[in-house]
Amino acid sequence: MITKSEDMIQRGREFTEKYIKPIAKELDENNRFPMELKDDMASEGFFGIHYPKEYGGLGLDAYTAYATNAELAKGSAGISLLFTVHWMAVDTIIKYGSDEIKEKYLRDLVTGKKIAAYSLSEFHAGSDASAIKTTAEKVEEGWLLNGAKYFCTNGGIADIYVLTCKTDVEKGTNGISVFILEKGQDGFNIGPYNNKMGCRSSATTSLFLNNCLIPQGNIIGAENEGFKMSMYGLCGGRVGMSAMGIGIAEATLDEAATYANKRIAFGKPLSKLFSVQEMISDSYVKLQASKLLLKMVCGKIDSGENFAFESSVAKLSAADMVNTACHNAVQIFGGHGYMKDNNVERFARDGRLMDIGVGSSEVLKMVVGSTVLNMYK
Incomplete structure (x- = not known):
């Protein structure tokens, strides 16, 4: 008898053959993510394969999730990349997010109703995370974010963004915090798709924060502990x-x-x-x-x-x-x-x-x- 894990991986393989491979070249040529497949991928359960059922996930193991993602990559690597980065954001919320953040965001993300992005890189800060310049200033109304993020995978198509900011510019990695914000907030703008060499079915953009005010509770974990x-x-x-x-x-x-x-x-x-x-x-x-x-x-x-x-x-x-x-x-x-x-x-x-x-x-x-x-x- 086929196991639930084997069934999921097979479903990923069949989805790739039926829906992804026929359009893979067109996606590459036109530098676009196929949003028309998003709801179908959500219906298959791809967004929450290895997450707990309490959040709307399927409760399967990590290998099943990543092996399924490998099947999607056979058709188009950029589609696989969407899930990799979506899961990075979800993992961070599950491990470090407050109960309020989990209650507000997790079910929509795990079920695929919404897509997440996870953004660290900046123009002068890639591997050197301590060099980020984007700041989050604590004000009476919440947090005021200013700066720019580069190479944001899922940029533009994502509804929810998990990103790093400096909350203490003098402390290097010990002055970084992680925040969550939503597409469409005042002061939060998203650039056009980057014209990449490969993985062109993955949406990649810059993010711009100009006096973007978010609630006090939108910090993930403790202040200045965002590096870990x-x-x-x-x-x-x-x-x-x-x-x-x-x-x-x-x-x-x-x-x-x-x-x-x-x-x-x-x-x-x-x-x-x-x-x-x-x-x-x-x-x-x-x-x-x-x-x-x-x-x-x-x-x-x-x-x-x-x-x-x-x-x-x-x-x-x-x-x-x-x-x-x-x-x-x-x-x-x-x-x-x-x-x-x-x-x-x-x-x-x-x-x-x-x-x-x-x-x-x-x-x-x-x-x-x-x-x-x-x-x-």
């Missing part, structure tokens, strides 16, 4: 990025292996050439390793253990893996792989984000390397 909250959100984001990378790589490998078996060169299929067999082998082995790491980190999440280190390991593995798989696929396709008519060209652009988004590979290598070295002290 933002790092917690990023941990879940790295797991989501790992799942996205797995989905891209599986789709890429499928295209490359199918092409290699059919394409005739030197009187025989490309798949008979050792160099091609080697590329397929490298892609497959790294893919399987990344899938095992995803299962491992999801086990940590479900057991309530700290998974910060494991999330970095999983994302690093997936970033290396997906770029290997995409490079090899384009190489196997040759000149055809360089053409936009073939999916592997889009997969290669989408996969490039894996080394950059939600923690660059260079930063994560420092995190992993220093942690491992401390293990041997």
Whole structure:
């Protein structure tokens, strides 16, 4: 008998085949998220797969959620990215939000009635979170927000925004707080879609705050303790990025292996050439390793253990893996792989984000390397 987990992953696979793959190229070309699919995705339960039933979720495990997200990424990485960032916001609210915030926002977010965004980056602050300039000043009426956020995934399509601000500009990471605000509030404006290299079905914008007044209760957790909250959100984001990378790589490998078996060169299929067999082998082995790491980190999440280190390991593995798989696929396709008519060209652009988004590979290598070295002290 099929389990609830297997059924959900299969539903993700079928949804991708029926609704996402037929429009994936158009989404990429037009740099748009398919809002026409939002209600269908909500009806499938995708927004709340691993969240408690008390909030409207399905109550399944983390691996089921991220494996389903990987299935969506096979069709369009940007759609997978929507869920990764939506879940980052929901995770933060569940762990640190007040009862009032949970009561007001969680059910709509978990059921997919509303979409969430999670925004840290600024023009001069990416990996260096302490460098953010956006401020939140405590005033009699609440909090007054001023500044700008860059590269906000789900920007514009999101209804709810979780973002970081400086509440004490002299304290660096110890002066950061996290706030929640709604689209349409006075003083809160959203820029146009960024024209990205890849993941173009994901909405990415800047956010502008000009004397944006929000209620006192819209702070998440305690004042000046937002850095640890933002790092917690990023941990879940790295797991989501790992799942996205797995989905891209599986789709890429499928295209490359199918092409290699059919394409005739030197009187025989490309798949008979050792160099091609080697590329397929490298892609497959790294893919399987990344899938095992995803299962491992999801086990940590479900057991309530700290998974910060494991999330970095999983994302690093997936970033290396997906770029290997995409490079090899384009190489196997040759000149055809360089053409936009073939999916592997889009997969290669989408996969490039894996080394950059939600923690660059260079930063994560420092995190992993220093942690491992401390293990041997």
